[in-house]
Amino acid sequence: xxxPHPLISLLVFPCGIFLLFISCIYEWIDRKLIARFQxxxxxxxxxxxxxxxxxxxxxEIIPRAVNKALFITLPIFAFACVMTAAxxxxxxxxxxxxxxxxxxxxxxxLLSAMTFCLGMAGSxxxxxxxxxxxxxxxxxxxxxxxxxxxxxxxxxxxxxxWNISIIAKYAETHxxxxxxxxxxxxxxxxxxxxxxxxxxxxxxEAESEIVSGVLSEYSGRGLGLFRLSKNIELVVGLALxxxxxxxxxxxxxxxxxxxxxxxxxxxxIQSTLTRLRIDQxxxxxxxxxxxxxxxxxxxxxxVRVL
Amino acid sequence: xxxxxxxxxxxxxxxxxxxxxPQHPALKEPGHFEFTVExxxxxxxxxxxxxxxRGVEKAAENRNYTKVMYLVExxxxxxxxxxxxxxxxxxxKLAKIELPPRAKAVRAIAGEIERLHSHLLWLGxxxxxxxxxxxxxxxxxxREIVMEILENFFGNxxxxxxxxxxxxxxxxxxxxxxxxxxxxxYLEKRMxxxxxxxxRDITFRSRTVNIGKIGSEETDRLGxxxxxxxxxxxxxxxxxxxxxxxxxxxxxxxxxDHRGDLNARFVVRIKECLESIKxxxxxxxxxxxxxxxxxxxxxxxxxxxxSSVEAxxxxxxxxxxxxxxxxxxxxxxxxxSLCNWGTVVSxxxxxxxxxxxxxxxxxxxxxxxxxxxxxxxxxxSKDPQIWTWEQLRKxxxxxxx
Numbered sequence: 001x002x003x004p005h006p007l008i009s010l011l012v013f014p015c016g017i018f019l020l021f022i023s024c025i026y027e028w029i030d031r032k033l034i035a036r037f038q039x040x041x042x043x044x045x046x047x048x049x050x051x052x053x054x055x056x057x058x059x060e061i062i063p064r065a066v067n068k069a070l071f072i073t074l075p076i077f078a079f080a081c082v083m084t085a086a087x088x089x090x091x092x093x094x095x096x097x098x099x100x101x102x103x104x105x106x107x108x109x110l111l112s113a114m115t116f117c118l119g120m121a122g123s124x125x126x127x128x129x130x131x132x133x134x135x136x137x138x139x140x141x142x143x144x145x146x147x148x149x150x151x152x153x154x155x156x157x158x159x160x161x162w163n164i165s166i167i168a169k170y171a172e173t174h175x176x177x178x179x180x181x182x183x184x185x186x187x188x189x190x191x192x193x194x195x196x197x198x199x200x201x202x203x204x205e206a207e208s209e210i211v212s213g214v215l216s217e218y219s220g221r222g223l224g225l226f227r228l229s230k231n232i233e234l235v236v237g238l239a240l241x242x243x244x245x246x247x248x249x250x251x252x253x254x255x256x257x258x259x260x261x262x263x264x265x266x267x268x269i270q271s272t273l274t275r276l277r278i279d280q281x282x283x284x285x286x287x288x289x290x291x292x293x294x295x296x297x298x299x300x301x302x303v304r305v306l
Numbered sequence: 307x308x309x310x311x312x313x314x315x316x317x318x319x320x321x322x323x324x325x326x327x328p329q330h331p332a333l334k335e336p337g338h339f340e341f342t343v344e345x346x347x348x349x350x351x352x353x354x355x356x357x358x359x360r361g362v363e364k365a366a367e368n369r370n371y372t373k374v375m376y377l378v379e380x381x382x383x384x385x386x387x388x389x390x391x392x393x394x395x396x397x398x399k400l401a402k403i404e405l406p407p408r409a410k411a412v413r414a415i416a417g418e419i420e421r422l423h424s425h426l427l428w429l430g431x432x433x434x435x436x437x438x439x440x441x442x443x444x445x446x447x448x449r450e451i452v453m454e455i456l457e458n459f460f461g462n463x464x465x466x467x468x469x470x471x472x473x474x475x476x477x478x479x480x481x482x483x484x485x486x487x488x489x490x491x492y493l494e495k496r497m498x499x500x501x502x503x504x505x506r507d508i509t510f511r512s513r514t515v516n517i518g519k520i521g522s523e524e525t526d527r528l529g530x531x532x533x534x535x536x537x538x539x540x541x542x543x544x545x546x547x548x549x550x551x552x553x554x555x556x557x558x559x560x561x562x563d564h565r566g567d568l569n570a571r572f573v574v575r576i577k578e579c580l581e582s583i584k585x586x587x588x589x590x591x592x593x594x595x596x597x598x599x600x601x602x603x604x605x606x607x608x609x610x611x612x613s614s615v616e617a618x619x620x621x622x623x624x625x626x627x628x629x630x631x632x633x634x635x636x637x638x639x640x641x642x643s644l645c646n647w648g649t650v651v652s653x654x655x656x657x658x659x660x661x662x663x664x665x666x667x668x669x670x671x672x673x674x675x676x677x678x679x680x681x682x683x684x685x686x687s688k689d690p691q692i693w694t695w696e697q698l699r700k701x702x703x704x705x706x707x
Contacts (some may be wrong), residue, residue: 037441128324132660135345199437199507206437209664210324211331274509275437277661278346 002095009097022092023231024048026263030234033054034266042255048083048231050295056226065126074124075218075225078117082232084281088154093252096163099165104156107164108149111236114229115195117143121226122214133213136204138195143282144201147289148191154184154293154300155244163285166245172248183296187289189262193269194285196230200273201281238262317607324660328357332664335674339667345368346659347359351651355595357677366637371397371471371606374634380643381473381639381677383464384424387416387626390469393637394536396611396626397471401602406540407555408596409473410489411589414552416460416468417615418582422493423452424618425582428671429500432572435664436504436513441503451489473599483590490583497579503669504572514568518654518666521566532620533575537574544616598658605634605660617642619671 001256003009010016027048035042062071088103096103115137121132155177156162161172171177178185194201204212215226242258243249250258277282322343329338336357342350362381366374375653391413398405405534426449433441453463459482460466468474504510525538544550545558561577563570607632615622620642627636650666658666 037438039447040443128322132324132343199439202437203661206661209332209661211521273438274507274513275431276509276512277659279659280512 003097004094006097009094010087010149012093014090014092015083015097017124018092019083019232019235020228021049022237023228024052026238027231028164029260029263030267030270034271037267037271048093052228055219055227056067056221058220060222063125063127066124068218070120070124074117075222076230078114078121078229079225079296081110081117082229083235085114086232086236088164089236089239090165090249090283091235093249095249096165096168099163100282102133102162103221104152104162104164105209106165107236107240108145108152111195111233112141112145114233118214118226121218121222122216125214127217129210129212130214130216132210133204133216135196136210137214139278139282140197140204141203143285144191144194144260144289146283147187147293148195150293151184151188151191152240152244152299154181154296157297157300157304164240165177168248170245170248171244171246176245176247178245180298181300183292183299185241187293188241189265192241193266194203194281196199196234196237198266199270200250200276202275203278203281206275217256235259242278244290274280307472317694326663326667332676333666334381334431336538337672337674341663343660346661348658348660348663349656351656353647353651355674355677358677363637363639366634368602369634370604370632371634372650374637375469375471376467378639378667379465379467379683382641382673384427385420385617385619385622385641385673385676387413387420387468388464388622389639390467390516391417391551392613392615392624392628394469395613395615396624397606397628399611399613400604400606400609400626400628402607403472403550403600403602405473405557406596406598406600407594408477409553409598409600410475410555411593412474412552412598413468413512414480415478415586415589416466416474417552419452419456421618422579422582422586423456424671425579426452428575428618428668429572432668433664435668438510439700441500441510444496445500446462448493451493455486455489458482460509470599472602473597475598476596478590478593486503487587490587493500494580494583495556497576497583501576501580503575504569504576511518513662513665514572517658517662518669519565519567520649521656522564525566525649528645528652528707530649530670531622531644532642532646533561533571533578534619534620534646534649534672536561537563537570539564542621544621548614550613550615552589554595556585556592558585568665575671601630604631617677619643619673641673643670643673643677646670646672658660 004013012018025045028043028045031044031047041241062068085107087097088099088107118139119134122130122137125131155167155171158177158181159167162172163168195205204217210216215223218226238259239255242255242262246258249255324341324343325338326341327338338354339354339358341348345573352690366675369377375390375394378388378393381389418538426445428444430449431440432444433439441601456466457463460468468476484520501567520538522539525535526542530540531542541560541562543558543560545553546560549557559581561574561581606628608628610625610627612623612625621644623640625636625638626634629635647670650670654666670689
């Protein structure tokens with residue numbers, strides 16, 4: 001379906017206020033699924049809203065030794081990055097709000113910029129745990145970006161374009177890319193888990209080792225904005241993967257069904273595996289992930305050429 | 307500073323100290339660990355304990371033996387029965403009374419249920435330290451079953467006081483046995499499941515196999531006890547070496563593993579749970595007849611007595627001195643966790659990554675509340691610094707002037 005008027009789509013739907021709400025619903029689905037896997041009841045549907053609202057209304061404590069300007073603006077900048085990235089991705093059955101040749105690169109850049117903001121926020125907070133967490137976040141960023149980008153690249157090669165809307169239309173009209181590029185799908189999914197720092201790749205925010213990683217010193221508004229940014233990153237990532245590999249935009253109901261299936265797979269992986277150490281995460285992925293994605297790339301190129 | 311010093315300061319590698327504790331999500335109780343890291347590798351470790359010192363030994367000197375009994379059971383929540391048993395064994399030795407066999411059997415059963423409870427709790431906590439929240443939730447759900455047994459039988463989920471001076475309070479009736487047996491069967495199935503998870507799950511094994519490996523000579527030299535020592539192949543178990551209440555009638559089996567790494571400690575504790583379940587069943591089905599307690603005099607004859615008990619964490623040692631009155635003269639406690647700290651700090655921590663530290667710390671099953679005692683070291687060079695209450699008070703007032 002065509003996108004609504006740009007101003008509406010920026011502020012209200014499907015990015016903007018609607019995205020804020022729906023990202024909290026997605027967080028709730030994730031938490032509820034994990035809880036049920038762990039034989040717990042899990043939170044009620046309004047829990048993430050309550051968390052974010054509470055955080056936004058609490059006092060923000062700024063440590064004395066940090067760079068104040070950076071400390072306050074980094075959460076805002078991260079939030080702006082993901083909201084902008086959401087503009088280029090077709091969500092909820094509607095076309096992307098804007099598009100231009102090459103916006104796949106811009107979206108990936110903006111998502112990585114958000115992780116960079118996290119890393120900078122961690123090194124800016126002089127707290128030891130935050131610095132160790134920042135090191136781990138940036139290490140994981142290096143390890144997971146390359147295969148994830150390659151996995152998003154392969155549908156681009158198949159569709160012969162860098163424009164997300166064109167790739168999505170290609171995915172709609174041809175057989176689902178999960179069938180024709182299964183390895184790419186696996187890489188994209190695991191890359192997404194690494195990018196979002198969900199278990200088992202949540203070494204950057206390992207609670208039992210480094211308190212809260214990069215966000216250790218954040219409280220109040222900053223923490224609320226970072227958490228909101230992470231939720232929106234989840235929605236954008238899921239939308240990208242389902243647009244590319246699960247056959248395009250479709251209508252709102254199929255979009256919700258597809259992202260729900262992806263979230264189910266994510267929750268399953270999250271609750272059944274132990275947290276890996278940062279060197280295991282990076283070592284495992286650099287070797288296997290890069291190899292698999294190169295294999296997939298070769299296959300796609302060969303199919304194109306032959 | 308000379309030019310060489312300045313250059314050395316600039317080019318010397320930065321020593322980065324990551325403090326874990328006293329307040330930290332990894333620790334359930336306060337304790338301070340300082341790990342000097344270079345990147346992710348730990349190069350040095352040091353411990354500071356003493357945050358939970360409550361003065362139990364001093365408080366015991368003002369109370370009569372029944373009140374001390376109440377006091378020492380609260381030294382630790384999950385080895386409370388072991389503390390109580392060790393203390394009261396000393397008092398019974400001093401009073402030269404012999405327990406009836408039924409009382410001994412009840413004490414043995416309570417000790418084994420406590421071991422089951424403690425190991426299940428530890429399983430959940432150690433899994434949580436490694437990031438495996440699903441096992442944490444599952445094992446604590448099963449622990450609830452044990453807590454229900456404890457509550458139905460002894461009246462309290464934690465700090466169940468089974469012992470009284472001279473015997474036990476509660477009896478094991480046939481209806482208790484009928485109620486507990488299906489629970490024990492269910493728990494046995496669950497323990498087999500956890501054993502399988504530990505031996506098979508790939509991500510879990512990558513976090514525990516060959517991590518924190520310590521050989522049997524090193525463990526012996528450091529004096530570790532309990533499952534930590536048994537996981538390195540040292541066959542030390544008080545229930546078998548020096549059998550006490552109930553264990554001289556029904557003997558226990560020892561569980562050994564020779565690998566010495568984290569995975570071995572998990573395996574040893576789960577197998578001990580299985581052994582406990584078998585032991586409880588065996589004793590319940592063969593309960594000796596007899597009284598539950600014997601009358602014990604209020605005034606205990608003068609003398610000293612020592613006894614050891616196999617707490618879930620290792621050897622728990624008590625020394626009691628009596629001066630012939632109702633009030634205890636000196637009670638000395640040495641808990642198992644104190645012996646096991648050496649295995650973490652001395653050789654194991656160095657060379658491992660920071661991410662392994664919480665699991666290695668949890669691997670010895672530390673119980674900080676048990677640990678804190680006051681030791682006065684008389685150095686040969688300095689005078690021992692002992693302050694009276696008046697001196698301490700004056701120092702505090704002057705400090706804040």
